[in-house]
Amino acid sequence: MDQRHEALGQCLQRLHPRDRELLLRRYEPGGTVEEAAKRSGRTLQTAYKALARLRKLLLDCVTTRLSQAEAA
Amino acid sequence: MNLSDPEILELNELCNAVVDGTIDEAQKAALSNWLMRSEEARRFYVRVTGLSASLCHFAAELQTGEPDGTAGQAPRRRWPWIMGLLALAASVAVLVRLAWPNHPLPQTETTVATNEIEYVAQLTGGKDFQWATGTSPIAPRGRVRKGQQVELAQGFAEITFDSGAQVLLQGPAVLDVNSAWSATLKHGKLTASLPPEAMGFSISNPTVEVVDIGTEFTMVADAGGAATEVLVLKGEVEAAPRTPGDQQPIVLREKDARRFANSGVSSVHDSEQKFEELRQPVGLERFVSPIGYAHWSFDETDTGTFKAESFGLPQSATDAVLDWSKSSPTPSHTKGHTQGALRFDGSVYARAAFPGISENSPHTVLFWVRVPKDANASNAYAMVAWGVNNKQLGSHPVHITWNRNASEGPWGVLRTDYGGGYALGSVPLRDGRWHHVAVVFIPRDDPTSPVECKQYVDGRLDGEGKPSSPGSDIFMSTSRNDNGAILLGCRLRIKGTPGERFMGDMDELFITDRALAPHEIVRLMNTNRVDE
Numbered sequence: 221m222d223q224r225h226e227a228l229g230q231c232l233q234r235l236h237p238r239d240r241e242l243l244l245r246r247y248e249p250g251g252t253v254e255e256a257a258k259r260s261g262r263t264l265q266t267a268y269k270a271l272a273r274l275r276k277l278l279l280d281c282v283t284t285r286l287s288q289a290e291a292a
Numbered sequence: 293m294n295l296s297d298p299e300i301l302e303l304n305e306l307c308n309a310v311v312d313g314t315i316d317e318a319q320k321a322a323l324s325n326w327l328m329r330s331e332e333a334r335r336f337y338v339r340v341t342g343l344s345a346s347l348c349h350f351a352a353e354l355q356t357g358e359p360d361g362t363a364g365q366a367p368r369r370r371w372p373w374i375m376g377l378l379a380l381a382a383s384v385a386v387l388v389r390l391a392w393p394n395h396p397l398p399q400t401e402t403t404v405a406t407n408e409i410e411y412v413a414q415l416t417g418g419k420d421f422q423w424a425t426g427t428s429p430i431a432p433r434g435r436v437r438k439g440q441q442v443e444l445a446q447g448f449a450e451i452t453f454d455s456g457a458q459v460l461l462q463g464p465a466v467l468d469v470n471s472a473w474s475a476t477l478k479h480g481k482l483t484a485s486l487p488p489e490a491m492g493f494s495i496s497n498p499t500v501e502v503v504d505i506g507t508e509f510t511m512v513a514d515a516g517g518a519a520t521e522v523l524v525l526k527g528e529v530e531a532a533p534r535t536p537g538d539q540q541p542i543v544l545r546e547k548d549a550r551r552f553a554n555s556g557v558s559s560v561h562d563s564e565q566k567f568e569e570l571r572q573p574v575g576l577e578r579f580v581s582p583i584g585y586a587h588w589s590f591d592e593t594d595t596g597t598f599k600a601e602s603f604g605l606p607q608s609a610t611d612a613v614l615d616w617s618k619s620s621p622t623p624s625h626t627k628g629h630t631q632g633a634l635r636f637d638g639s640v641y642a643r644a645a646f647p648g649i650s651e652n653s654p655h656t657v658l659f660w661v662r663v664p665k666d667a668n669a670s671n672a673y674a675m676v677a678w679g680v681n682n683k684q685l686g687s688h689p690v691h692i693t694w695n696r697n698a699s700e701g702p703w704g705v706l707r708t709d710y711g712g713g714y715a716l717g718s719v720p721l722r723d724g725r726w727h728h729v730a731v732v733f734i735p736r737d738d739p740t741s742p743v744e745c746k747q748y749v750d751g752r753l754d755g756e757g758k759p760s761s762p763g764s765d766i767f768m769s770t771s772r773n774d775n776g777a778i779l780l781g782c783r784l785r786i787k788g789t790p791g792e793r794f795m796g797d798m799d800e801l802f803i804t805d806r807a808l809a810p811h812e813i814v815r816l817m818n819t820n821r822v823d824e
Contacts, residue, residue, distance in 0.1 A: 228346050247344070247351035249702035250720045252665060253312055272308040279343055 231281035239274055295332050303333055307340035411435040411744055412472040413453045417576045421447030432579035442467045448574055454746055455753045456490040456810035472753055483510045489752045489814055500552035503530045510570055519553035521560050533557055584805040585822050586646055588612050590634040593625045612644035628799035629660040629726045630820055638671045638795040641782035646803050649678050650775045652742055656808040658730040659801040665724045669696040671795035673783035680711055681775050689784040692731055694721045706747050715745045717754035728817040734807045751814040
């Protein structure tokens, strides 16, 4: 599980700062999509779409990194 | 079956709707259908929700500034540090395997003070049981501490973990109770019943780690710990072999059985006979005691007095009377979780009596609460409060509230302050939705920590009490006049004067005269009734 968390940290670092900010503002304690959208200068609809895309990106990235670590 | 790209996209959209809280009925039905028929879909769902839980942890780690009490004002952040902190956060151990929608993952060990004795389970049933010679016997309804080794010589003993997991141990057996979320079967046989609230509970030993995905399973470990059999009675589990050559987790479904040994994973001989034996009822005696309670439904719509119904209490609780005359023209009512609810607008509060609440006796406080998304820090204290006049607790009041001290924990989560300690959850309550809150208080025979406190949000364990720092603002005295009184929607100040006011809605308040077990909390949440 540590490996998964570490992989997530590495994958987050690879994101564009603007995307990373959107994600972290969404997931900070008490954070909402509305506020994350407003603060990152996106419309609500765009923010939802961006979050869906970013989660999928992170999921794939974490899976790939874990597979690589297992194969090594 | 392998998921196609379009199927993955569809699932991704459904899972995103879950984590964003935008899922509608049609999407729920579609997702349920996926989860029922496809193991891969279930795995995908667990990965997405697990990712969201991990992101919550990362984001909470990064949020170092305490938000001020201004509506809509963003918390202070230190973005220039983000890259360094990300690397640091990556090293924090967090269990990511499973998540419950909108809920945190099982707590990590770091959330609790290490030098404190922490109780995490309870002996809730038994049959012809005898503890091993030389070990401390556990009395019926006795608490089991974190790290305690339970050694059963013979018979059956049922242990209910504070996470809601129930383990029926069959002697001779040895079980290490690691936390509310995990145990180690050294040897012997157990059957684990794991409700949805306990999702993520794990049982391990040297050959295998079994993680619940909503199930009932049996585990049999031989005396040397060299081999373990896992038989799934209901639902499914993820079993990860711990042998050096083969560590790929295996999903076991209903009626599946596997033997995990140092030599590898194999089928279980005579598994049908073993399943048949497991289906035989044990005839367990459950150690339950009657529950006395008071209930305020807040369904009245034309008055400032809210009726209390009391059952099985030596003295009845009193109606809750609203104090609103100085600020608002009429009492505030709103549509509740069940019929009507009481609305606290940041100025009103109510007072009732629950005789005995001020003593250090076991009780559980349960209610539904809805906190606005834009609630200010000045409107956090308190949902429920009462004064305590007890030598051990030093007259410190109890406040059930949401956390506004970001240096002590995540902003907006459930918080309980009490004599000498506080408990913090991790589910944000400031989201404009109804949440079920339950706080359990259990007296302890320890003068330095005389009360145990457990919080549950929406039926899932969400924070245990830990000692507070000296000088914290919870160390305030209350007047003896407040003995036995509960205050709703305000903070108790010195001499008992109601201070700050809470903003939000409250419904279906129950106070019981004993500590409820996790399954009792869930039942009350689902039925709005106490088992009598």
